[in-house]
Amino acid sequence: MALAFSEKAEVHFKDLVSRYPNTLAALLPALHLAQSEFGWISVEVMDYVARRLELHPTKVLTVATFYSMYNMQPVGKCHVQVCTTLTCALRGGYEILEHLEEVLGVRVGETSADGNYTLSEVECLASCGTAPMFQATFSDGEIEYFENLSAERVDTILADLNKRIATLPNPAEMH
Amino acid sequence: MEERFLSRNFDIPNAHTLAVFEKHGGYQALKRAVTMDGDSIINEVKKSNLRGRGGAGFPCGIKWSFLPKESDVPKYLVINADEGEPGTFKDRYLMELDPHRHIEGCIIAAWALGIRYGYIFVRGEMQHAIRRLEAAVKEAYAKGYLGKNILGKGFDFDLYVHPGGGAYICGEETGLIEGLEGKSGQPRMKPPFPAVVGLFQAPTIVNNVETISAIPFIIEHGGEWFAAMGVEKNGGPKLYGVSGPIKRPGVYEARSGITVRELLEEYGGGMLDGHELKAFIPGGSSCAVLTPDKLDAVMGFETMREAGSSLGTGCVTFMDTNTCMVRVAARLAAFYHHESCGQCTPCREGTGWATKVLDAIEAGRGRPEDLDLLLDMCSNIEGNTICALGDSIAIPVRSYIQVFRSEFDAHIKQGCCPYPAWTKKRLRSSVAA
Numbered sequence: 372m373a374l375a376f377s378e379k380a381e382v383h384f385k386d387l388v389s390r391y392p393n394t395l396a397a398l399l400p401a402l403h404l405a406q407s408e409f410g411w412i413s414v415e416v417m418d419y420v421a422r423r424l425e426l427h428p429t430k431v432l433t434v435a436t437f438y439s440m441y442n443m444q445p446v447g448k449c450h451v452q453v454c455t456t457l458t459c460a461l462r463g464g465y466e467i468l469e470h471l472e473e474v475l476g477v478r479v480g481e482t483s484a485d486g487n488y489t490l491s492e493v494e495c496l497a498s499c500g501t502a503p504m505f506q507a508t509f510s511d512g513e514i515e516y517f518e519n520l521s522a523e524r525v526d527t528i529l530a531d532l533n534k535r536i537a538t539l540p541n542p543a544e545m546h
Numbered sequence: 547m548e549e550r551f552l553s554r555n556f557d558i559p560n561a562h563t564l565a566v567f568e569k570h571g572g573y574q575a576l577k578r579a580v581t582m583d584g585d586s587i588i589n590e591v592k593k594s595n596l597r598g599r600g601g602a603g604f605p606c607g608i609k610w611s612f613l614p615k616e617s618d619v620p621k622y623l624v625i626n627a628d629e630g631e632p633g634t635f636k637d638r639y640l641m642e643l644d645p646h647r648h649i650e651g652c653i654i655a656a657w658a659l660g661i662r663y664g665y666i667f668v669r670g671e672m673q674h675a676i677r678r679l680e681a682a683v684k685e686a687y688a689k690g691y692l693g694k695n696i697l698g699k700g701f702d703f704d705l706y707v708h709p710g711g712g713a714y715i716c717g718e719e720t721g722l723i724e725g726l727e728g729k730s731g732q733p734r735m736k737p738p739f740p741a742v743v744g745l746f747q748a749p750t751i752v753n754n755v756e757t758i759s760a761i762p763f764i765i766e767h768g769g770e771w772f773a774a775m776g777v778e779k780n781g782g783p784k785l786y787g788v789s790g791p792i793k794r795p796g797v798y799e800a801r802s803g804i805t806v807r808e809l810l811e812e813y814g815g816g817m818l819d820g821h822e823l824k825a826f827i828p829g830g831s832s833c834a835v836l837t838p839d840k841l842d843a844v845m846g847f848e849t850m851r852e853a854g855s856s857l858g859t860g861c862v863t864f865m866d867t868n869t870c871m872v873r874v875a876a877r878l879a880a881f882y883h884h885e886s887c888g889q890c891t892p893c894r895e896g897t898g899w900a901t902k903v904l905d906a907i908e909a910g911r912g913r914p915e916d917l918d919l920l921l922d923m924c925s926n927i928e929g930n931t932i933c934a935l936g937d938s939i940a941i942p943v944r945s946y947i948q949v950f951r952s953e954f955d956a957h958i959k960q961g962c963c964p965y966p967a968w969t970k971k972r973l974r975s976s977v978a979a
Contacts, residue, residue, distance in 0.1 A: 390706045391728075392746055398728035399711045403670060437730035437887075438711025440670050456632045456881055457831060457874065458789045458863055465969035494714065494881055495632040495831075496671055499789035499863065500796040506671060514673040 374419040374546060380408050384423065394424040398434055402441050407512025410545030411442040439493075445543035447482045448536040450508040451475075452493035459495075463520075464503040468492060470522045471505075474529060486541045487533075507532065510542045551763050551775075551783045552756065553799040555644040562678050564685040567646040573691060575762035579654040580699050582765075587658035591761070593769030595781030599636075600626055600717070600754030601830060601858045603780070603847045612741035613659050614749050622750040623656055623664035624726065624740075625758060628710050628717040630669060631830035632881060633863040636785040637755035639797045641668065641675035644759065645682035649705065651758035653691060654765055656703040659751060663704050666755075667722050670709040679707045714885035718933045719752040721887065732889045733933035756785055776802040777846050786845065787861030788814035791821045797861075800845075807841040809862060821866040825949070829858020831878050832938035834945035835871070855945070870965035871953050875946040876904035882939035893936040896927040900943055907954060910962040917947055917954055 376384055383404055387397045401420055402412065409416045412435050421428040435441045442450075453459075453468040468490075472478055475488050482489040498504040501518035508514050517528050555561035555570060567573070579587060592607030613621060625648075629637040640648055652664050668676050683705055686692045694702050708726055710716050716725040720734035723745050744750020760782055764772045773781040784802065786809055789795040793815030800813060806826060810816060817823050823838050828845070834855040836843075843853040850857040865874065883897035900923050903916050921944060928940035947954055957963055 390708075393728075395728035396726060396746075399670070399725065400709055402711065403709055434711070434728065434730055438670075438713050440710075440712035455877075457877060458633055460877060460968055461790050461863075461865060461869065469969050494884060495630055495634075497629045497635040497638050497669070499633050499635045499861070500787055501635075502789060502795070514671060516674070 374409060374415060376404070376408055376423075380404055388424070395426060395430070397424060398426065398431065399438070402431075402435055403512070406441060407510075408545075410510060410540065410542030411445045413546070415546065442542070445482075445541075446489035446508075447487050448510045448539045448541055449487060449532055450489045450491065451505050452491045452496075452508070453505040454494070454496050454498065454503065455492050456495035458499035459502040459504060462502040466522070467503045467505065467520050467525060470525055474526065486543060487536055509536065510539045510545065548801055550799045552640065552644075552647075552759060552785050553797070555647065556639060562643060562645050562682065564646060564682070564689060567644075572646050573650055573689075575765040576650050576653055576657075576691065577697065579657055579765045580697050580701070582658075584658045584660060587654065587765070590764055590769035591658075594764045594772035595769075595776060595779055596757065596760055596764065596772065597780050597847065598754055599756035599760070599784070599859070601631060601634075601832070603857065606753065606757055609741065609753075610655075610659060610751060612739065613751055614742070615660065617660075617749050619746075619748045620662035621660060622745040622748055623652060623659070623661045624719075624723065624745055624750055624752045625652065625664070625666040625755055626717060626719060626722055626752055627666050627668040627672075627675070627755045628714075628722055628725075629672075629755070630714045630717050631832065631859055631861075632878070633789060633827060634787060634830045634859040634861040635789070636787050636797050636859065636861055638672060638675055639785070640755050640759045641672070642678050645675075645678045646686070647762060648679070648755060648759045649682055649686050649691070651761035652705055653686075653696065653703055654761050655751065655753070655758060656705075657696075657699075657701055661751070662702060663706075665706050665708045665726055665745070667708050667710060667716065667726055670712050676707055676709055683707060713887070714881075715887045715933070715935060718935065721933065722752065723750065730887070732887045733935075735932055777844070779848070780846055784845075784860055786813070787859075788864065789861070790826075790864035791818045791866045792816065792864050793818055803844050803846070805842050805844050806836075806862060809845065810841070810864060814864070817864065817866060821868070823864060824867040824869055825865045825871065827863045827865075827942075828853075828855050829860050829862065831863070831881065831942060832934075833858045834941055835874075835949055837949060868966055870908070870963055871946050871950040872904065872908045872957050873963065873965070873968070875943055876901065876908045878942055879904050879939060882935065886935060890931040890936065892927045892930045893939075896923050896936070897939050899923060900927075900939060904943070907957050908963055910957065910960070912954070912958040914955075914958055916958070917951070920944075920947060 455464045504518040596606040597603040715721040716731040721731040725731040740750040798813040879901040924940035927936040
């Protein structure tokens with residue numbers, strides 16, 4: 372089935388394009404929009420974005436793969452990214468990562484069998500004053516920081532996240 | 547409690563909304579600015595000794611005066627809100643808690659410089675800051691502070707919030723411009739500088755968030771007042787960050803001339819109980835590491851240089867005596883390797899090799915000649931790349947070796963790391979792999 376933005380996304384897309392003197396400049400925000408619409412950035416999605424912005428698809432590929440926020444493979448409904456850069460490392464960021472590996476039953480870089488969670492490491496997210504932290508990116512495009520973490524707090528947060536993601540689509544099935 | 551400026555709205559509920567911001571004196575500076583001509587404003591900013599708060603510390607008024615007055619094409623204001631220097635977390639507070647102050651600064655800059663369009667380039671990850679800024683921009687349009695014929699002065703200025711795609715290199719001003727143009731964030735050769743050829747090939751001013759958030763205070767109180775608030779050649783109040791194993795990590799507005807020790811003890815509450823200070827980085831991971839004998843150094847551009855490092859962003863990272871300096875160097879090298887845009891060979895390859903050699907030393911597989919090899923790599927990277935990311939790995943790695951040489955030697959001699967691990971299983975990040 373041919374891809375198309377939802378009605379709401381279409382309004383957002385037109386607003387984005389109107390902000391710049393050329394369509395290329397809208398590429399980064401348009402890719403964010405496409406990811407929240409279609410779950411992940413497949414070749415099909417890149418083709419669609421290229422067509423909508425009147426760009427060559429390789430231009431979209433180059434940019435989508437340069438930046439870290441565009442998922443070139445489907446991730447779980449909730450992508451948990453644990454910061455392990457210096458301040459977080461000094462305050463237990465790696466222990467949080469290990470704890471998440473245990474409770475989610477995945478290794479870093481993997482997605483849980485039920486498609487709910489992907490666990491990753493990430494570089495500094497400017498939360499050094501509230502370290503350690505992880506960022507959760509949801510399949511509806513929402514991003515939330517969880518800060519001042521401890522193993523106990525992670526367990527409480529995960530209980531909430533389980534409820535929150537129950538109604539979210541699985542990115543792998545969004546297109 | 548000293549009077550606060552940049553952070554004065556941080557504790558006021560809903561100060562991010564226009565109504566509350568205006569109730570506390572918001573947009574008065576803009577109303578005053580539009581009664582002044584552009585040159586007078588630039589002069590006040592020059593007199594203020596405001597220096598760029600993104601790390602490089604370039605005098606703001608001088609940067610502004612580089613922007614051509616006449617231009618056939620629209621001029622741009624670009625805000626560097628791509629805060630990502632490890633250890634730095636101050637701009638986030640300004641955007642999340644006091645977005646209108648920042649927008650007011652943007653409008654004043656645009657009025658003074660004859661700028662038609664502005665973009666605030668925010669890290670894509672900072673969705674909360676993006677939403678706060680977007681909501682504030684919308685309110686400012688509705689009130690006539692943005693858009694056409696602002697305050698009836700026949701002055702048009704449009705401001706947009708632009709999310710990044712996730713790349714540290716976009717914190718470099720020309721990498722940021724590339725990113726804003728929809729390309730990979732690979733920095734450009736300078737000259738030409740952005741003031742001459744910047745965004746969309748047009749004259750562009752790129753300023754850090756905190757720099758622009760300080761502008762309304764300069765208009766309100768005058769450049770001389772602002773200069774007097776600071777130290778010589780570095781005017782105004784400033785936000786500092788303190789982080790690491792300390793009691794009260796966070797962002798604080800502190801008087802100028804404050805020392806690192808005062809920041810740590812008065813604001814940060816000192817080290818956590820049972821932790822002893824071993825080293826600190828004054829302003830982000832690109833700065834050279836310093837030892838506790840430099841704690842009485844003043845947080846200033848010149849004073850930090852004299853102490854053997856740099857002020858950078860003014861966000862200090864403290865490390866305790868349990869911290870392995872080889873591991874810190876390896877972890878930071880991995881960060882720069884991960885974030886290298888890949889454009890220049892010395893940086894792309896050098897950051898990778900430095901990471902491998904540092905990892906080997908940390909894992910107990912180091913050879914005595916590795917330290918000279920690392921220093922040699924640093925010299926070959928530094929100064930040989932288009933942007934400063936290359937220098938940003940060379941400077942710290944060299945400093946860790948020079949300041950903590952005995953620790954590196956001990957790893958090599960004993961064939962292991964003598965410090966407690968950060969985890970049960972893993973030595974360091976797997977992100978760089």
